[in-house]
Amino acid sequence: MRDTTQIFQVSTLYGAATLAAALDAGQFGPRGSARRVLLVSNNAGTPETALRLDEMRGYTRIASRFDDVISWNDAIRPYHPSTWGPRGSDVGLWQKAFRLAWDIDEHELIELAVESIQVNPGRALAAIFSEASVHVYADGLMSYGPTRDRLPLTLSSRIQRLLHLDLIPGLTPLLLSEYGVAPEIVPDAAFRAVLDEISQDTAEDPQLAPVLQEAPTAVLLGQYLAAINILSVDEEEDLHLRMLAGAAAAGHKSVVFKPHPTAPASYSQALTKAAAEAGVRLTVLDAPLLAETLYHHARPELVVGCFSTAMVTASHYYGTPVGRVGTALVMGRLKPYPNSNRVPLAIVDHLVADLERDADPATVGAAPASLSPLVRAMGFCMQPTAYAELRETTADWLRAQLGSLPAGYFPDARLAELGLPSSAQARAKLQVRRAKRVVRRAVRRAGNG
Structure with a gap:
């Protein structure tokens, strides 16, 4: 038995x-x-x-x-x-x-x-x-x-x-x-x-062959943000167009788009038109394949997405440079604040190059010293009862860092609800410190004169 x-x-x-x-x-x-x-x-x-x-x-x-x-x-x-x-x-x-x-x-x-x-x-x-x-x-x-x-x-x-x-x-x-x-x-x-092992099963896949023939050097990853009501369908379609523009601006002339299985066909149609206007060869891989299978066979030089885990696997397991698009937009749309997508989004926003700010795509390495405190502070603000022991360290970290963080990470309304330092206070303190530095420099110049 x-x-x-x-x-x-x-x-x-x-x-x-x-x-x-x-x-x-x-x-x-x-x-x-x-x-x-x-x-x-x-x-x-x-x-x-x-x-x-x-x-x-x-x-x-x-x-x-x-x-x-x-x-x-x-x-x-x-x-x-x-x-x-x-x-x-x-x-x-x-x-x-x-x-x-x-x-x-x-x-x-x-x-x-x-x-x-x-x-x-x-x-x-x-x-x-x-x-x-x-x-x-x-x-x-x-x-x-x-x-x-x-x-x-x-x-x-x-x-x-x-x-x-x-x-x-x-x-x-x-x-x-x-x-x-x-x-x-x-x-x-x-x-x-x-x-x-999974990729070996797809070596002769008829849906993959035409993609590989185009020798794509960049992969665009679609997500399902409209399906879960974070963005509208039009906004998500525009996000994909921005991904294409970012890849084209980085010098890529052959691009493959892997839509999410729930994505409407109109996404691919809009991208095809935009690619033709930009002089980029676009192929669409709408097949039951993991994105990692595409990385294995196509060996792209760039993977572009918003905050998909497949971006990080491209970097970590295949050594492929990655670039992000639209993370600020999505961060501002996540509701309620404890939305489970918030930390993954912040990680990608913190670590991955922004293609729309002319940042050079790169692989994601080990976590920098700045990441863990950010994730812990965000985790407390998302679930303050469960992580009550993080309150004081979160408050101290916010006092030191909040004025320099991107908008949307810690909304003032959420911080006020939790009795934590607000960004308005942080900005005011930062302005005071800057003003003091200006005064000190002016005093030194006067003394040297």
Whole structure:
């Protein structure tokens, strides 16, 4: 009889690749020590019409690491994975039902690995398997930001660790730190090996071939900012046009645009017209491929985006220079202040060259000394109750730095709400210091005269 079943919940190929790397690195024990189940969740608004994980190139190689693959959508149909969770009185019944359906003995231990413990389906799985130990894995820049919602002690005490990619060496994730959850890095070599493995599956992909024939030297990354109501459709379309203009200004004449799967076709049409007017060859890669697969095969000299994690993976794992466009616009639009995109956006804004200010694209190295205090201060302002111990250090840091920070990082209204130094006060103090320096210089000149 088996002793343990490990259930790995995923919704994206990037997340599945992160788990595969952790498995390959032995972070879940040796193969054969437990039954491994890949539980696939499609969290799109309309899952029936959205791209499925098993349609992504490279999925088969990832799935081969598991003993069984199960669809969470099928298991809970007709409910939606993002909204469904069991009622408290029903969790025992659901556990019995899933153990029976998934061939898990009633005495068998269960371990869960979920991509987010704050929302469903991870939250629902943790409730159903209420005795299971929980491992959380974070596959992007959001691991550096704060935990979005307070977790009950019965759940937080079961979380064993936070597995994450070391995208910004030297920056420690804030996520789940208030519960004493230790972060654990998924080794770079293991993750890069998984990305290379996925890329091998796409070498002969018919949708990739025409892109490679154009020998693109720059990649533009579309996101889904209109789909989540941060920008309007017109604003996001304009953002892509600005990316193209930035790449062209940097000297690139062959560019590939990789739209987000939820993007409307009009985005590509507008870019095609703008590229023709700018004398740039544009190809569009609207295919079920990871951006990293494109980096592997095309070897671009530049990747342009707003604040996509794929920008940082281009730099960290492929040594490709990156440039940003539109981060200030998006920072000003994020609502409410605790929006989970805020820290990833600030990281990219802080580290990546702004193409619209003639900055030279470059790779992102280790975290500078200025980054961790910024992330911690922002994390406190986003979730002041969870990170109450950061109040004094945040206040001290704001007094010293706020006057020089970009607009939108710490809005005056939020600072006033939290009783922290405001930017108006900081600007006033900065003006006083500058005035004093001017007076001192004038006095010195008079004395020398």
